Amino acid sequence: MALQTGQPLPDWSVERWFGHAGLQLADLRGRVVAIEAFQMLCPGCVSHGLPQAQRIRDTFAADDVVVLGLHTVFEHHAAMQPHALEAFLHEYRIRFPVGVDSPSAEGTPETMRRYGLRGTPSLLLVDRAGRLRAHHFGAVPDLRVGAEIAALVGEGGGVEVTDDGAREPGGAREPGGIGCGLEGCG
Amino acid sequence: MALQTGQPLPDWSVERWFGHAGLQLADLRGRVVAIEAFQMLCPGCVSHGLPQAQRIRDTFAADDVVVLGLHTVFEHHAAMQPHALEAFLHEYRIRFPVGVDSPSAEGTPETMRRYGLRGTPSLLLVDRAGRLRAHHFGAVPDLRVGAEIAALVGEGGGVEVTDDGAREPGGAREPGGIGCGLEGCG
Amino acid sequence: MALQTGQPLPDWSVERWFGHAGLQLADLRGRVVAIEAFQMLCPGCVSHGLPQAQRIRDTFAADDVVVLGLHTVFEHHAAMQPHALEAFLHEYRIRFPVGVDSPSAEGTPETMRRYGLRGTPSLLLVDRAGRLRAHHFGAVPDLRVGAEIAALVGEGGGVEVTDDGAREPGGAREPGGIGCGLEGCG
Amino acid sequence: MALQTGQPLPDWSVERWFGHAGLQLADLRGRVVAIEAFQMLCPGCVSHGLPQAQRIRDTFAADDVVVLGLHTVFEHHAAMQPHALEAFLHEYRIRFPVGVDSPSAEGTPETMRRYGLRGTPSLLLVDRAGRLRAHHFGAVPDLRVGAEIAALVGEGGGVEVTDDGAREPGGAREPGGIGCGLEGCG
Numbered sequence: 001m002a003l004q005t006g007q008p009l010p011d012w013s014v015e016r017w018f019g020h021a022g023l024q025l026a027d028l029r030g031r032v033v034a035i036e037a038f039q040m041l042c043p044g045c046v047s048h049g050l051p052q053a054q055r056i057r058d059t060f061a062a063d064d065v066v067v068l069g070l071h072t073v074f075e076h077h078a079a080m081q082p083h084a085l086e087a088f089l090h091e092y093r094i095r096f097p098v099g100v101d102s103p104s105a106e107g108t109p110e111t112m113r114r115y116g117l118r119g120t121p122s123l124l125l126v127d128r129a130g131r132l133r134a135h136h137f138g139a140v141p142d143l144r145v146g147a148e149i150a151a152l153v154g155e156g157g158g159v160e161v162t163d164d165g166a167r168e169p170g171g172a173r174e175p176g177g178i179g180c181g182l183e184g185c186g
Numbered sequence: 187m188a189l190q191t192g193q194p195l196p197d198w199s200v201e202r203w204f205g206h207a208g209l210q211l212a213d214l215r216g217r218v219v220a221i222e223a224f225q226m227l228c229p230g231c232v233s234h235g236l237p238q239a240q241r242i243r244d245t246f247a248a249d250d251v252v253v254l255g256l257h258t259v260f261e262h263h264a265a266m267q268p269h270a271l272e273a274f275l276h277e278y279r280i281r282f283p284v285g286v287d288s289p290s291a292e293g294t295p296e297t298m299r300r301y302g303l304r305g306t307p308s309l310l311l312v313d314r315a316g317r318l319r320a321h322h323f324g325a326v327p328d329l330r331v332g333a334e335i336a337a338l339v340g341e342g343g344g345v346e347v348t349d350d351g352a353r354e355p356g357g358a359r360e361p362g363g364i365g366c367g368l369e370g371c372g
Numbered sequence: 373m374a375l376q377t378g379q380p381l382p383d384w385s386v387e388r389w390f391g392h393a394g395l396q397l398a399d400l401r402g403r404v405v406a407i408e409a410f411q412m413l414c415p416g417c418v419s420h421g422l423p424q425a426q427r428i429r430d431t432f433a434a435d436d437v438v439v440l441g442l443h444t445v446f447e448h449h450a451a452m453q454p455h456a457l458e459a460f461l462h463e464y465r466i467r468f469p470v471g472v473d474s475p476s477a478e479g480t481p482e483t484m485r486r487y488g489l490r491g492t493p494s495l496l497l498v499d500r501a502g503r504l505r506a507h508h509f510g511a512v513p514d515l516r517v518g519a520e521i522a523a524l525v526g527e528g529g530g531v532e533v534t535d536d537g538a539r540e541p542g543g544a545r546e547p548g549g550i551g552c553g554l555e556g557c558g
Numbered sequence: 559m560a561l562q563t564g565q566p567l568p569d570w571s572v573e574r575w576f577g578h579a580g581l582q583l584a585d586l587r588g589r590v591v592a593i594e595a596f597q598m599l600c601p602g603c604v605s606h607g608l609p610q611a612q613r614i615r616d617t618f619a620a621d622d623v624v625v626l627g628l629h630t631v632f633e634h635h636a637a638m639q640p641h642a643l644e645a646f647l648h649e650y651r652i653r654f655p656v657g658v659d660s661p662s663a664e665g666t667p668e669t670m671r672r673y674g675l676r677g678t679p680s681l682l683l684v685d686r687a688g689r690l691r692a693h694h695f696g697a698v699p700d701l702r703v704g705a706e707i708a709a710l711v712g713e714g715g716g717v718e719v720t721d722d723g724a725r726e727p728g729g730a731r732e733p734g735g736i737g738c739g740l741e742g743c744g
């Protein structure tokens with residue numbers, strides 16, 4: 001059963017990390033976390049999910065949003081062992097940390113089971129307080145994902161209310177962009 | 187000179203509307219407004235700007251975000267008269283209101299001059315209080331535009347702070363989506 | 373009724389040329405002719421037909437294949453007059469000659485009627501002897517169009533049979549490409 | 559050193575076939591052969607080379623053109639063993655035969671060395687007489703590949719010269735297409 005949105009996300013169970021050593025959800029408290037669950041031999045993950053995860057990483061400030069990959073292998077286990085994943089991450093130039101979901105005897109890995117994922121690609125969004133807030137299976141348009149992440153970014157310290165009620169959004173800022181603080185707003 | 191972000195957006199000067207009769211910026215107070223300035227014979231508008239504007243309209247709730255087109259003809263005037271625009275809007279199935287920027291003797295139409303637009307496509311984002319908050323010229327990725335609009339949506343009545351500090355984002359919601367109110371959050 | 377393939381293509385009736393002065397089909401005898409019939413406000417022409425016509429022009433040798441546009445306006449006549457087409461061709465950087473199909477009282481222009489075109493975009497392929505050999509309505513994949521044109525190119529002087537029976541295809545050649553003449557074949 | 563075009567293609571050395579049992583080049587004499595050399599973890603192969611090979615197979619008649627994949631692993635050998643390739647072919651729905659190039663002690667597999675391939679994706683076109691006629695490394699546009707294959711198809715029995723000199727191209731035919739035989743040509 002899928003984990004309900006609004007509930008605290010249980011920690012993952014990862015047997016090995018690439019691009020990072022031993023990352024716990026609690027370490028990321030205060031930041032929005034986007035978790036891209038994928039399999040290296042899943043066509044939709046390669047064509048859509050992983051490129052979108054990379055764009056999320058490139059769009060939002062690292063102080064606000066952390067992007068993580070989770071390799072949730074539930075089929076073709078022998079073909080997607082960690083050493084193969086390592087080659088895949090190298091060839092596809094994945095630049096965010098990727099954890100290998102802990103295998104279980106039943107075939108569905110441990111974190112996938114805990115989170116109630118239906119398959120890959122799945123995108124989970126976790127708020128600054130560690131609660132699951134969105135759970136997508138399959139392709140989701142960038143416009144919508146951008147909106148959802150920004151809404152979560154805006155819930156935390158990234159939004160400041162100034163005297164006149166104007167706020168400065170925390171994410172996705174650039175010169176001439178939406179941030180009115182730099183431009184004379186307020 | 188481009189209008190500074192953070193300042194109130196002056197009203198437009200439109201000689202004719204398609205898809206709406208006589209729309210004023212003041213009528214939209216309380217909602218975020220996305221203005222897509224385009225020319226019907228501008229390739230970047232046809233391939234990028236207008237499809238993105240349509241996606242914005244399809245992604246956000248109409249109560250939160252209004253999408254408008256502004257036909258700012260600054261070249262090839264004879265080829266882009268309102269009767270030709272009407273055929274264009276029909277063929278390209280543009281489903282949001284489009285205003286024809288009032289021509290001026292100098293060639294640059296009136297609203298384009300007021301807003302200090304550099305060319306087409308340009309995307310302006312106006313907050314719920316009527317202030318210009320983002321001004322883009324050229325192609326902008328969907329992920330970023332989605333984030334910027336959501337940040338503005340979150341500034342207004344669309345965000346409710348509940349007892350425990352959780353908020354319910356106002357835009358881009360769906361069952362199982364980011365809205366924790368429906369899902370038991372808070 | 374559509375003109376039968378295999379029959380000589382009647383000459384077009386063009387009221388004005390852009391990019392060329394007064395071109396007749398008979399002038400092109402000995403070369404394959406690709407005719408892209410389009411309307412400037414037809415979305416499928418802008419997104420598919422015209423870019424493909426440009427790629428045809430860029431792929432094949434001009435001695436073998438001539439690409440022509442034919443502006444066959446059968447709707448929104450006032451919006452697609454020759455002066456508007458001229459602006460369109462400039463903005464979209466169309467680099468092959470485009471003829472304006474002669475208007476008729478009935479609305480369907482003269483050449484469109486002669487050729488029995490169903491609409492736009494339509495792609496006609498004419499062989500070196502002036503016969504219509506392919507007639508496509510709508511989007512056709514590049515792989516297939518490339519194959520069809522090459523088959524017609526191969527029918528003429530572009531193919532030389534050498535002593536051992538090897539032939540040198542006339543079109544789409546490049547160093548290291550398919551032409552075995554340059555590479556030691558035969 | 560790359561094999562010269564125009565020369566007979568040496569037979570491949572394949573340790574295992576998927577989708578076919580024991581295929582030799584000599585078996586295909588009389589047909590054009592398109593060989594797509596790839597690695598399952600090569601991004602350009604996944605995004606461009608393999609989909610193009612599939613389109614080639616879907617466009618040309620099987621009597622004229624045979625499409626084969628060749629898995630030429632020259633890096634990350636442990637991650638791209640035949641059992642992993644089998645899962646890959648299943649997930650990506652590759653419907654043409656794929657041979658596993660025989661490994662060698664040096665790392666570059668045997669057929670890759672014989673053919674002088676520079677890397678993956680590489681596309682080789684072999685004529686009806688078994689000679690290599692085109693050798694591409696990297697992405698090649700569909701229009702050009704279609705033209706090259708059709709030129710080779712036209713060299714063989716697929717082209718018939720009728721009394722009046724008209725020929726019927728052998729490949730990529732469809733009702734209303736380029737084949738003038740069916741349409742009354744000649």
